[in-house]
Amino acid sequence: DALSALLEKWTPQTADAAGLVKKTYSADELRIAIENGQLINYYQPKVAVASGEVVGVETLVRWRHPTDGIIFPDQFIGIAEAAGLIDDLTRAVFAGAMTQAKAWQERQLRLRIAVNVSMDNLASLNFLNFVTELTEKAGVAPQNVVLEVTETRLMQDTRAPLEILTRLRLKRFRLSIDDFGTGHSSLAQLRDIPFDELKIDQGFVHRAWANETLRAMYEASLSLARQLGMEVVAEGVEDRNDWDLLYRTGCDLAQGVFMSRPMLAADLPGWIERWRERVRT
Numbered sequence: 260d261a262l263s264a265l266l267e268k269w270t271p272q273t274a275d276a277a278g279l280v281k282k283t284y285s286a287d288e289l290r291i292a293i294e295n296g297q298l299i300n301y302y303q304p305k306v307a308v309a310s311g312e313v314v315g316v317e318t319l320v321r322w323r324h325p326t327d328g329i330i331f332p333d334q335f336i337g338i339a340e341a342a343g344l345i346d347d348l349t350r351a352v353f354a355g356a357m358t359q360a361k362a363w364q365e366r367q368l369r370l371r372i373a374v375n376v377s378m379d380n381l382a383s384l385n386f387l388n389f390v391t392e393l394t395e396k397a398g399v400a401p402q403n404v405v406l407e408v409t410e411t412r413l414m415q416d417t418r419a420p421l422e423i424l425t426r427l428r429l430k431r432f433r434l435s436i437d438d439f440g441t442g443h444s445s446l447a448q449l450r451d452i453p454f455d456e457l458k459i460d461q462g463f464v465h466r467a468w469a470n471e472t473l474r475a476m477y478e479a480s481l482s483l484a485r486q487l488g489m490e491v492v493a494e495g496v497e498d499r500n501d502w503d504l505l506y507r508t509g510c511d512l513a514q515g516v517f518m519s520r521p522m523l524a525a526d527l528p529g530w531i532e533r534w535r536e537r538v539r540t
């Protein structure tokens with residue numbers, strides 16, 4: 260049959276060509292890529308559901324590899340964490356984001372800018388220092404800087420991250436709990452850390468309108484965030500139906516391909532114009 264015919268022809272090369280096998284990169288390659296400025300920031304809009312206003316963007320890093328093209332973060336963030344390169348990576352991404360935020364500010368584009376933070380970044384004061392320093396240098400108000408924290412595994416020692424997040428909060432940076440409902444991103448963190456924003460994972464958003472279980476989880480997360488006074492972002496808003504559910508349930512912000520994929524900074528002003536046109540009609 261067709262399947263066994265396919266399997267017969269299968270080689271690692273054909274699978275690779277079909278994009279089925281992901282190449283793994285070495286820590287050395289990644290270190291050199293960071294040093295040589297091969298990491299590029301993309302930005303995805305966060306839109307207020309009630310008004311349609313673009314309130315901010317999330318910075319999403321890509322690796323522009325000299326031979327392999329654009330590499331997505333799921334193929335190198337883990338390597339950066341394991342190899343002790345995550346502070347260098349986050350610093351590079353954050354520096355780029357602040358340069359961009361400053362440029363937008365000068366063009367009167369008022370946008371909050373979010374950057375992803377690994378739990379490993381919160382192990383030492385290094386992160387606190389460069390975030391504060393780069394924000395100040397760019398002349399960006401900490402209120403307009405959102406730090407999206409994801410916890411992918413259990414922390415050995417949770418006191419250091421807690422202290423660093425609390426200090427950032429006191430400096431008026433906005434703290435966001437990412438991928439809420441998955442992994443270790445959960446209730447215990449909400450109890451311990453003063454988050455301003457909660458991001459409901461895309462797994463509970465896309466098609467929640469069509470699935471009672473998803474919808475219950477989406478609504479429970481929304482209601483929890485409300486009661487804790489947090490702003491809520493729904494991720495993975497892929498179509499009109501997803502958007503309509505957020506609208507009906509009063510979710511604050513939406514992010515996803517229904518509005519736009521992550522894009523280069525240069526494309527953002529043009530996209531905002533087209534989006535405003537789309538909202539008007």
Ligand code: C2E
Nearest residue numbers: 319320331332333336352375376377495496497515516521
């Ligand atoms: P995330 O923070 O949850 O980011 C959202 C991911 O969903 C992004 O994937 C984004 O491109 C994708 N996405 C956007 N709209 C939609 C949609 O409508 N539907 C679906 N299914 N997906 C959508 P991306 O850019 O590949 O990033 C993957 C993850 O890598 C991020 O997940 C984040 O955890 C991590 N990451 C990205 N940039 C950085 C960074 O600079 N530092 C760190 N530490 N992690 C990063």
Ligand code: CA
Nearest residue numbers: 317375407437
């Ligand atoms: Ca994020």
Ligand code: CA
Nearest residue numbers: 437438458494
């Ligand atoms: Ca997320």
Ligand code: CA
Nearest residue numbers: 409437438460
């Ligand atoms: Ca995610």
